[in-house]
Amino acid sequence: MSEQLPGDVERLRELLREYIAEREHTEDMLRESEERYRSLIDRAFYGIYRSSPDGRFLEVNPALVKMLGYDSADDLMSIDIMRDVYVDATDRATFVAAAERGDPLPDWVQTRWFRKDRIPITVRVSARPRYDRRGKIEYFEGIVEDVTERQRQEEMLRRSERMAGLGTTLAGVAHELNNPLTAVIGFAQILMRGAREEDDRVGLETIHREATRAARIVKDLLTFTRRQEGARSERVDLNSIVEYILSTRRYALETSGVRCILHLDPQLPAVAGDPSQLEQVLLNLLVNAEHALTEALDSPVSANPEGTPRGAIGISTETDGAMVTLQLSDTGCGIPTEHLSRIWDPFWTTKVEGEG
Template sequence: MNSISMLPTVLVDITGSAANMLFSFLALWYAFRLTRLKPDNFLWGYLFYVTLAITAFAISRAVGHIAKEFLFIVGRGDLWRAIAPYSGGINTLCMISVSAVMIFYHKGVQAYEAIEQEAAKLKQSKIRLTRAARELKELNLNLEDKVEERAAELSKSEKKFRHLFTASKDMVFFTDSNQAILDMNASGSEMLGYALPESTRLTLRHIFRHEGDVAVYAKMLENDGYIRDLESEFKKKDGSTIYVLISATALYDEQGLMIGSEGIAKDLTRLKTMMEQLVSSEKMATVGQMAAGIAHEINTPLGIILGYAQLMMDDFAKDSETYQNLEVIERQTQASRKIVADLLKYSRQSGSAREPINLNEIINDAVAITEHSLNLNHVKIGLQLAGDLPALVGDPEKMRQVVVNMINNAYHAMEAQGGGELILRTRYPAGADKVIAEFQDSGHGIPESIKARIFDPFFTTKPVGKGTGLGLSVSYGIIREHGGTIEIESPVQGLGGMTTPGTLFRLILPVAVESAAIKE
């Protein structure tokens, strides 16, 4: 082979130049679009200038090559030789430009990275600032609402606890470290008989009945920080005693030092009385059984003694000494039989009727019998009888005996002071199937120490020979037989916690269904 055709190089030159122009324009187009999409991005801006320089070089070169091939094809090689130095010079310039732009790249990227980092920091700062500003704005906007909302919540909570404090039926109190009462609710003041302002001038020493209990209270709080169910006695303003169950908690300051206590005291007086009455009734039930047995055994020999005594009386002259002795035997035997009969009544061994009873009528009858002698002894009778009293079912004779017993007891209580006032009261509380009869005297009252014993058989405070001690116990037995109870108040509790000297017996009798039917 002596020669090679240069035609392939010509064809490659022409098509390659055209292709170069096409690709360089496309590359420049995308570089341009990038700068439009992200005008602030340095990297894309830099790539655009690199691509622009490369495209300029490619165009310059391609145009030169195509022009050269064209001029040679048309036979104007001389013309090409004239413009070739210009084309080559421009190509060289473009190539140097491309190189220069590329070399600037490194420093540009470094600057760009530094700027990007700072920009990222600034962006983060801006985000944080924006967030803080937004939160601040929201806080400002909502501050008033939040304050109002919080104040309303606090007020609601305060009301709730204030209501608990004031409405509690138990005593709630706060003390300082010296046991002085700082605050006490109305129930506490009422329980102790003090006016509300007075209660804050008290200390625990004033209200505890026993000095030692104050020390126990303080010691338990100091040791445990709380007190649970401490049974104690409080002293009321009038000197009387109430039984209380105390729960308390110590209060501490921020340094953990005890600065006082808060306590709740529950009045157990009524519960304690009821418990004592329950014990008493159990005891009396036992005594009743015993009494019934004794009465039954004694009744027969007494009947025989009485019979024989009366038979013997027929055999002696009335003015004889023997006859008079027999009269004494007869009289004492009769008295013994009465005692036995009373015992039997107390123990419910005697028979009893069941018929409708109008308690008001029975009271009126009893008053009619006793009024004369009571008036003679300066006892004034006050009747406060309810008009709508339903009928009871029971034995009217026994009930009359109870009423007479109550009146006699009241009279005896006022006898020493030369008279007084006896109030007989009946009432029918709405909704309660009970009828209440109260006998209130203005006598000397019943000492606390014997309250629990007054219903015991043969217990009496009267002088020997004046009473058998069976009156109240028989009455108790009869009332229990009728399904009722007897309560005692001495001194008498008035409205507002005030007390009146004297005694009040309260008979509480159930209204049976059949009674209601009878009434209708």
Template sequence: MQLPFWPVLLVDLLGSALMIVFSILCVRLSFQLRSQDRENVVWTYLLMVSHALTAFAVSRGVGHIAKELLILGDRPDIWAALRPYSGSINTITFCVVGAVTLFFERIWRVYQQVLRDKEALQEAHEKLLFMNKHLEDLVLERTQELARSEGKYRRIFEVSRDMIAVVDAGGTLLDINPAGREMLGIPHHLTGRESALPDFGSFFARREDWDRLRERILRDCYVSDAEVDLVAADGREVNVLLSAASECEVSRKTEIFHFVVKDISQRKAMQQQLLQADKLASIGQLAAGIAHEINNPLGIILGYTQLLIREEPEGTERYEDLKTIERHSRTCKTIVEDLLSFSRRAHTKKETASLHETIEEVLSVVRHNLELDQIQVEKDFDPAVPLLVLDKDKMRQVFMNLIMNAKQAIGKDGWIRVETRFDPGRRQIRVAVRDNGCGIKPGDLPRIFDPFFTTKGTGEGTGLGLSVSYGIVKNHAGDILVESQVGEGSTFTVVLPVENEDEENAGT
């Protein structure tokens, strides 16, 4: 039984046409997909395969349609001639599809590597963004910390009461704080780089001290607690304790010295005062022992001398010799009494008295003597000064010594000023005796309270006046201070504590 031919023909023709249509639609769809994402290699591969399959579908579909039409048209000879070409085109298109597929496999591996590299780059980019943002925050944080640190240390630099100076190895002042400018007398409008400003070494009292100090810093990189003397721009001498460290500044190619300098002039003065007090205390104990040992035989000598004088008629040579012995014995006895007063072992009788009245009694005694030498006496008494418990006789001796010393320092034609001040906060009274005399040499100031030390000529003084005065004031729990400039005068200040005072009864 023979099947009808037309269904096969219909399927072949319709199938060929549909294959061509579907392949063209696939090309169109793959083209749209590739247009949406040109970087996606899958769509590129799909477009290439679609083109190859379309070529294959057209070649095969057209071949089948031509075959059926030529056979139906009774022209099989033409199909026999076209058949090899149709088969070749089909083969070529299949080879193209296979080649594209094989080529795509390598492209796909490269594409996958590119994707991995892209992901790695994206990750690295994100890390870089994160690090960059974090770095900006870190830099901002470090900048703020640096600003705070710089502000803190700048405040320390500015408000420090000790000198802080930055000096290069040649001695040029690069920077110095206000305390240092004040200590050295440097005007604030000058900077360390101005040629008019002396170098740091010029402020040393002895240039060799700076040279040795510089050598030590360069050798050891630091110096600790070196005691040196500086001379300020205005001529003031300042005793200082100095520490320094060095660092190398690459930009300047030189060593930079950082100095911290502390003014210890007041401390040295206090140490000198303590040494002076200890020395006077020791001398007082020694003087007391010597005075007591001398006082007894001296009294015996004076007593027997007076007995001999009574039995000797006046006018004889022996009488005059005995009087000479008596006179010098009394002088020695006065010196012994002064030594006892200096050592604080002499008897004192304290009572409530007016300090102003005590000073007035002394001035009334010496006023005539001062007026003969054209010396004016000025008074500035504080009415708030209360009554004090003191030994009037001994305090009169103190003020008498201070005023007579001022007179001798002036000579003729000058002035003496006596001032009193009451400090209720410290419970102290200060009595200052000022003069415009010759002053005291700096080398003599530490010794002026030493027994038997005097700057007067031979026979003009025993050197016990200030020593005795010092002992009397100390016995009143007070102190004597002195300030003096050669050629300008001196100021002796007696400091007395206020104890059991009646402040309503002020001195006049």
């Protein structure tokens, strides 16, 4: 028996060496697998995370850190998800409650998140719970896609389609109006040459002036639809346009108790544009501000942006050498949040008929 002992020990040593070698190989394979997994996560375009049920990030990949504007993964993992990430915290609370009840979960959920700078973004989230041995949620694993830009482009496409339809309608209406307006203007000019009575001449001048104005509106509609070529563009002095439009509204502003504060850059260079359209834009903004301030002056409290006195309109021009800026601000009530998405829709207004 003593003669077999050295051989048994040697076989035991050999088995031990094989076991250690196999374990080391397994650990190497596991380490390589983890490295490949980590590399895949770190290089992913989508945000990937693991979070606790109480609302803390446990792991995050670089894409999610960048998406939410944080300096590092540690910074992101130190925040409260409900408070600092979700625009509407009930979105997460509803999802967690459904997971705890064992309800079927949607593949993707679209919601709004805050970046670190509090700028909201639209995201699509796909998350699933992972349970411990007792059947309780241990953590969530999720994938996040920022769809803010895609949503913006889709909205631009929808708006472009609406504009195309509107343009076709406007072009047809403008064409139908052009011919009779041309006739009215022409015959008014002929009759004005032979008019002897002052009252007749004044009436004909009014017809000619208003028909010409209507024709100009029709031309602007055609320009707006981009169906007519040759929209005017010339060198324009913005300061002169501001002063002219302000002179046309000075009496109305003074009688309504609204002050106008000008800061016009005397070194402002000329810009390329259509003077009549620039005048119309500025006039519309000025009238809107005047109407808003008429209401604000009756209110006991009103906001004063950038130090502008209460009941005042501020108009400024400036240049940085490469760009010219015209800015108009007022101390009115502002635009309600629910209307912001429609401010670029053509001809949309909240005013009653006859007020613009």
